[in-house]
Amino acid sequence: MPELENPFQETLLSRHRAEPCSVVIFGATGDLTHRKLIPAIYNIAAAGDLPPQFKVVGFARRDKTDEGFRGELEEGNRKNSRQGHNDELWKSFSQCIHYHRSEFEDLEGYKSLGRLLDQFDAERGSPANRLFYLAAAPEAFKPILEMIRAAGLNEGVNGKWARVVCEKPFGKDLATAQGLNAVVAATFAEKDTYRIDHYLGKETAQNIMVLRFANSIFEPNWNSRYIDHVQITCAENLGMEGGRGGYYDTAGALRDMVQNHLLQLVSLVAMEPPTDLSADSVRDEKVKVIRALRPLVGAEAVGKNVVRAQYTAGSVGGVPRVGYRQEDRVNPESTTEPYVALRLMIDTWRWQGVPFYIRVGKQLPKKATEISVHFKKPPQVPFATSAMLNNSENTLVIRIQPDEGIALRILCKQPGQAMSIQQVKMDFRYSSSFGKASPEAYERLLLDAMAGDATLFARRDEVENAWKFIDQIENAWHKSDTPPTMHEYPAGSWGPKEADDLLRADGREWRML
Amino acid sequence: MPPTNLNDSDLDRLGLETPIGRIDRALKQLWEGDEAKTRASLINLAIYTEDNCQLMADNELLDHVAAQHACRALLILALPEAEQLRARAWIQALCRPYQGKQIVCSEQISFVLEGGNAAQVQNIVFAHLDSDLPLVVWWQADLSKNFEERLYSRIDTLIIDSSRWADPVRQFDALLVAMHAETGGFDVRDLAWTRSHFMRTALATCFQDPTACHNLDKLKNIRITHLKGQRTTALLLAVWINQRLKASLSVELIEKDSGPALQGLVLEGDGVRGEVRRECDSCFVRVSSTCGENTREDLLPADKDSDAELVSEMLSRFHGSTLYSSLLPFVHSILK
Numbered sequence: 001m002p003e004l005e006n007p008f009q010e011t012l013l014s015r016h017r018a019e020p021c022s023v024v025i026f027g028a029t030g031d032l033t034h035r036k037l038i039p040a041i042y043n044i045a046a047a048g049d050l051p052p053q054f055k056v057v058g059f060a061r062r063d064k065t066d067e068g069f070r071g072e073l074e075e076g077n078r079k080n081s082r083q084g085h086n087d088e089l090w091k092s093f094s095q096c097i098h099y100h101r102s103e104f105e106d107l108e109g110y111k112s113l114g115r116l117l118d119q120f121d122a123e124r125g126s127p128a129n130r131l132f133y134l135a136a137a138p139e140a141f142k143p144i145l146e147m148i149r150a151a152g153l154n155e156g157v158n159g160k161w162a163r164v165v166c167e168k169p170f171g172k173d174l175a176t177a178q179g180l181n182a183v184v185a186a187t188f189a190e191k192d193t194y195r196i197d198h199y200l201g202k203e204t205a206q207n208i209m210v211l212r213f214a215n216s217i218f219e220p221n222w223n224s225r226y227i228d229h230v231q232i233t234c235a236e237n238l239g240m241e242g243g244r245g246g247y248y249d250t251a252g253a254l255r256d257m258v259q260n261h262l263l264q265l266v267s268l269v270a271m272e273p274p275t276d277l278s279a280d281s282v283r284d285e286k287v288k289v290i291r292a293l294r295p296l297v298g299a300e301a302v303g304k305n306v307v308r309a310q311y312t313a314g315s316v317g318g319v320p321r322v323g324y325r326q327e328d329r330v331n332p333e334s335t336t337e338p339y340v341a342l343r344l345m346i347d348t349w350r351w352q353g354v355p356f357y358i359r360v361g362k363q364l365p366k367k368a369t370e371i372s373v374h375f376k377k378p379p380q381v382p383f384a385t386s387a388m389l390n391n392s393e394n395t396l397v398i399r400i401q402p403d404e405g406i407a408l409r410i411l412c413k414q415p416g417q418a419m420s421i422q423q424v425k426m427d428f429r430y431s432s433s434f435g436k437a438s439p440e441a442y443e444r445l446l447l448d449a450m451a452g453d454a455t456l457f458a459r460r461d462e463v464e465n466a467w468k469f470i471d472q473i474e475n476a477w478h479k480s481d482t483p484p485t486m487h488e489y490p491a492g493s494w495g496p497k498e499a500d501d502l503l504r505a506d507g508r509e510w511r512m513l
Numbered sequence: 514m515p516p517t518n519l520n521d522s523d524l525d526r527l528g529l530e531t532p533i534g535r536i537d538r539a540l541k542q543l544w545e546g547d548e549a550k551t552r553a554s555l556i557n558l559a560i561y562t563e564d565n566c567q568l569m570a571d572n573e574l575l576d577h578v579a580a581q582h583a584c585r586a587l588l589i590l591a592l593p594e595a596e597q598l599r600a601r602a603w604i605q606a607l608c609r610p611y612q613g614k615q616i617v618c619s620e621q622i623s624f625v626l627e628g629g630n631a632a633q634v635q636n637i638v639f640a641h642l643d644s645d646l647p648l649v650v651w652w653q654a655d656l657s658k659n660f661e662e663r664l665y666s667r668i669d670t671l672i673i674d675s676s677r678w679a680d681p682v683r684q685f686d687a688l689l690v691a692m693h694a695e696t697g698g699f700d701v702r703d704l705a706w707t708r709s710h711f712m713r714t715a716l717a718t719c720f721q722d723p724t725a726c727h728n729l730d731k732l733k734n735i736r737i738t739h740l741k742g743q744r745t746t747a748l749l750l751a752v753w754i755n756q757r758l759k760a761s762l763s764v765e766l767i768e769k770d771s772g773p774a775l776q777g778l779v780l781e782g783d784g785v786r787g788e789v790r791r792e793c794d795s796c797f798v799r800v801s802s803t804c805g806e807n808t809r810e811d812l813l814p815a816d817k818d819s820d821a822e823l824v825s826e827m828l829s830r831f832h833g834s835t836l837y838s839s840l841l842p843f844v845h846s847i848l849k
Contacts, residue, residue: 006726007757008717020721048714048814052721088797092812125807126723432553432617433583 018044018450019161020051021129022117026104026144027136028058028069032167034076037135038097040442045093046083047439049447053124058099059113069099082440104136105143110151117153127157131449133165141166142183149187163192165449168260169251170195170458173474174467181460190460194449199261199369200456201441203430204404208268208371209282211398211406218396219273221375223350228376228393230356231511232265235364237316239338239491245329252336254308257360259470263290264458265400266356269371270346279454283462290465294345295472302476303484305344307499308337311363314491321363321491335478335486338362341499342473343506357503359510363491369400372511392421395511404438405429519625523569527588527623528605536641539604540620550608550616553583556649556828557642561589561634563654565625570820571653572623577821579607579619582828585643586621591634591659595627600637631659639667651824653677656687666696672824674704676745676774685845692838704820705746706837707827708774711798711816712750712789716778718811719787719802728804731782734763738777741768745844746775752843753836754780773818791815 009017023041025033044050058069074094078085100116102109121127132148134141145164148154156162164184171177184193199205212218221227234257240248248256267286274281296302310324325332339361346356375394395409407427414420430438448456477483487496494510503509524530531539544552558578560571568590575586586607601624608618622641626633642648651672652660665671671691678684691697720726735754739747744766751764762780769776771793778789786803800811816826 006717006720007729007759008713008720008754046814048711048718052718052811053809086796088795089812089814092797124722124809125804429551429553432551433555 018049018051018447019129019452020053020124021131021450022055022057022120023131023133023446023450024057024059024100024113024117025133025135026059027134027140028099029060029062029064029072030135032135033058034073035080036440036442037133037446038073039077039080039082040440040446042077042085042090042093043082043440043443044447046086046089051450053120053128054096055117055120055128056097057113057116058097059102059109060099061101061103063101064099066098070094070097073097082443104140105147107147107150110147110153114151114153121157127160129156129160129450130162131165132163133167135167138169138171138180141180145183145187154187161192161452162188163194163449163452164188165194165196165446165457167196169255170260170463171467172251172255174464174471177463177467181464185460191454193460194445194454195458195460195463196445197260197264197456197458198441198445199400200264200458201443201445202400202404203438204398204400204406205265205268206444206456207406208265208398212269213273222373224352224354226375227354228374229354229506229508230269231372231374232262232269232356232358232370233372233511233513234262234360234369235366235494235513236362237364237367239311239321239324239363240327240330243329245327248338249330249334249336252308253338253340253360253362254470254473258340258342258358259466260458260463262358262360263466263469265371266290266344266346266358267462269373270348270351270356272350277455279457280459282455283459287459287462287465289346289348290462290469292346292348292351293469294347295469296476297472299476299480299482299484302473305342305502306473306476306484307339307341307487307496307502308477308484309339309361309487309489309496309499310334310336311338311361311491312488314363314493316363316365316492323491324362337477337486339364339489339495339499341495341502343502355506357508357510359495359499361489361495364494365492366513367402368513370513371398371400372396373398374508374511392423397511403429403431405431519565519568524603524625526569526572527603528621530601530603533600533602533624533637536602536604536622540622543604543606543620550606550618552606552618552620554585554619554643554646555582556584556647557587558582558584558828559587559589559638559648559650561591561650561652561654561659563591563593563658565590565592567653568623568625572621574821574824575621576607578825578828579621580609581825583617584619585641585646586619587638587641588621588623589626589634589637590624591626591629591654593629593658598628599625600627600629600633601625629659631661631664634659635664638664649828655680656684656691660687660691662691662694662696665691665694665699668699670700670702672702672704672827674820675749676705676708676743678745681745682845682848685841685848689841689845692841701837702827703749703837704823704827705743706749706840707823708743708746708816708818709750709753710826711791711814712775712778713753715789715798715800715811715813715815716754716780716787718813719780719789719800722802722804722809724804724807725785725787725802728782728785729758730760731785732758732760732762732780733782734765734780736765736767736777736779736781737775738767738769740772740774740776741770743774744768745848748844748847749840750775750778752840752847756840756843773815 171180267289270289271285274285312323324338341359344356373396377393397407399405405428411421412424414422487498489496603623605621606618608616647669649670650668737747747766780787788801791798797812798815
């Protein structure tokens with residue numbers, strides 16, 4: 001039956017419509033499914049954006065019934081749903097949730113999954129699209145993808161699509177990422193592969209492009225002529241609570257945060273304007289930024305531009321905290337960094353000579369992620385005698401979380417007879433200006449994956465180029481004969497002194513958050 | 514209606530009475546010394562009414578809308594028939610807590626203009642706008658009196674509720690004239706149209722199924738159940754359906770004395786049927802579609818029906834649309 005446009009659909013939406021589909025979640029009994037994925041899908045349903053005859057199949061090893069699975073998810077949804085939990089809606093919504101028990105390596109399990117999906121198609125009266133969500137541990141990705149292929153589930157039926165969403169971490173270095181990409185590529189085309197980075201689903205991250213390219217006052221100044229430097233901070237005031245130390249100690253801040261989230265933010269800040277808003281146009285420009293990162297070759301270059309550190313015992317918000325090596329499930333002799341600060345240079349015409357300083361760490365004084373763009377100081381001629389001009393650059397701050405918003409620091413004359421200059425802040429807060437809460441990042445990203453819009457997902461070359469850059473640093477740390485020092489900072493401080501020195505050497509300092 | 518219908522206790526709810534010439538100073542004083550409050554504004558939202566019974570309801574509505582959409586709110590009660598010329602004003606802050614600590618506030622200025630004319634209304638509105646922000650006006654009165662070119666040429670978005678019009682033919686005439694005027698470049702948002710948004714979304718879901726979609730040409734009639742007084746709302750919906758289908762299905766409107774504005778929509782034809790049903794007090798609609806022997810059902814959200822919710826929802830969907838404008842000539846001709 002040829003596909004017909006639904007005439008009622010047209011004109012109702014200002015975004016791509018999610019297409020009818022079944023979503024299969026691998027690792028469905030895990031935390032991500034309960035805390036994020038099902039509440040996100042429920043909230044999509046509550047907003048009326050879920051496609052009709054939608055199905056979710058949880059795929060995992062444990063023995064469960066549909067009813068038992070729904071009961072567990074309901075509990076998670078009550079706790080985690082952004083819009084609260086409505087019993088009437090849940091009763092209807094939960095009927096689309098099913099559970100399928102199988103080992104990840106068992107081909108028979110995938111064949112029976114295929115029969116279940118066929119059964120849904122028969123109930124619908126037409127074949128539907130299929131979205132496979134890999135929410136399992138990364139080591140399970142390979143067998144899952146191989147089995148999906150062996151069972152023939154990777155091919156869309158009757159012109160329908162089959163897509164895969166991969167959760168991070170996508171590899172642990174360039175070699176493993178390339179290996180994983182090869183396995184994914186053997187199963188799904190790149191256009192059907194959605195590597196999720198939930199930072200890109202956040203409202204303010206999406207707003208970076210709007211801020212830059214829809215406001216004519218910023219883009220003409222967005223270059224090395226006017227910008228002195230850029231800082232990106234991702235601070236967390238937690239450590240390894242909830243058994244997180246086991247995974248984290250194998251990754252560290254560089255792999256866990258910088259390779260994906262922070263380099264994505266760097267790309268959004270530094271990219272050239274895309275020719276249009278199609279997924280590939282945007283991602284073409286982003287990947288150019290990653291490719292243009294100046295290489296850090298050898299332990300000496302890494303030592304000069306990267307500071308790694310572990311926290312020692314201290315206190316955050318008055319609560320005592322143990323040191324990193326004393327954390328639960330962390331190796332007492334660990335050489336993993338819960339803090340890293342970097343100075344990056346982007347070798348393009350636009351960014352020549354403009355450093356991007358990045359820092360990310362655990363057990364810092366507060367939770368905050370923000371980008372600050374520091375403009376060059378004015379020539380100072382008219383105000384040469386004003387002492388206030390010592391710290392006088394205009395700063396544009398983009399707060400990613402919490403308290404999403406944008407602030408601009410400018411200078412004003414203080415009232416009075418004297419020519420005194422004062423810094424003032426113009427502050428835009430999403431929460432003050434827009435009463436409605438923003439959708440959760442996973443809501444936006446799941447809808448995009450169902451609608452076939454890959455703009456906010458990482459492409460293969462983005463991931464591999466990011467790993468290529470990160471591997472230089474990891475190699476200097478772990479394979480060099482003269483590895484750069486692992487520094488220390490007390491929990492509750494803003495990081496090691498050496499991170500401050502990294503900027504001080506350039507005549508700059510970290511912005512106070 | 515005589516202005517004496519407004520009693521002092523009602524007017525007290527509009528805030529602090531302020532001489533019109535001192536409004537700006539009074540607003541400034543409102544914020545001085547209270548650093549816990551954040552003033553926010555994205556639009557100028559004005560409500561214009563000539564019905565003094567509506568004043569308090571509009572006052573509450575602005576409080577509700579401002580909680581979702583930070584704005585400079587202007588509430589204008591004009592009583593052009595009053596013999597004595599008199600203008601009074603009140604100011605207040607519409608505040609709401611955010612995350613239990615920060616207080617975010619919009620400003621509201623209310624006016625009662627007795628014996629005023631179009632020029633007076635314009636002067637009052639234009640003098641108290643938050644500069645550089647768009648002007649959204651909900652014009653609750655007839656479009657024939659103070660609604661004139663110099664006013665609407667400054668409006669960015671005009672909100673109306675055509676279901677309230679006693680003489681919709683004349684009002685649509687006036688609206689079309691204003692829209693086609695050289696200076697009438699405003700967007701129109703009709704609450705009667707916004708009211709049907711959930712029905713249109715639900716109907717789209719009904720025929721999302723390819724089988725149902727293939728049978729659309731078999732549809733023959735439309736049946737809409739609506740609340741008494743919401744005929745224009747139902748007609749707009751029916752015209753939209755026929756326009757989308759490029760067809761002329763027969764339309765049956767069923768009026769009810771109570772319940773939500775739009776209560777049911779059925780599209781029927783040979784072997785195909787789509788139904789959207791809203792039950793009283795439910796914030797969901799039940800959707801069912803039948804093609805041959807296949808029937809499927811869904812539960813979808815329904816927008817709330819109150820004016821405050823509708824205005825709030827409408828402001829959230831602030832992207833321009835020419836769809837409503839394209840329906841107007843058809844609705845106009847049916848009404849005639």
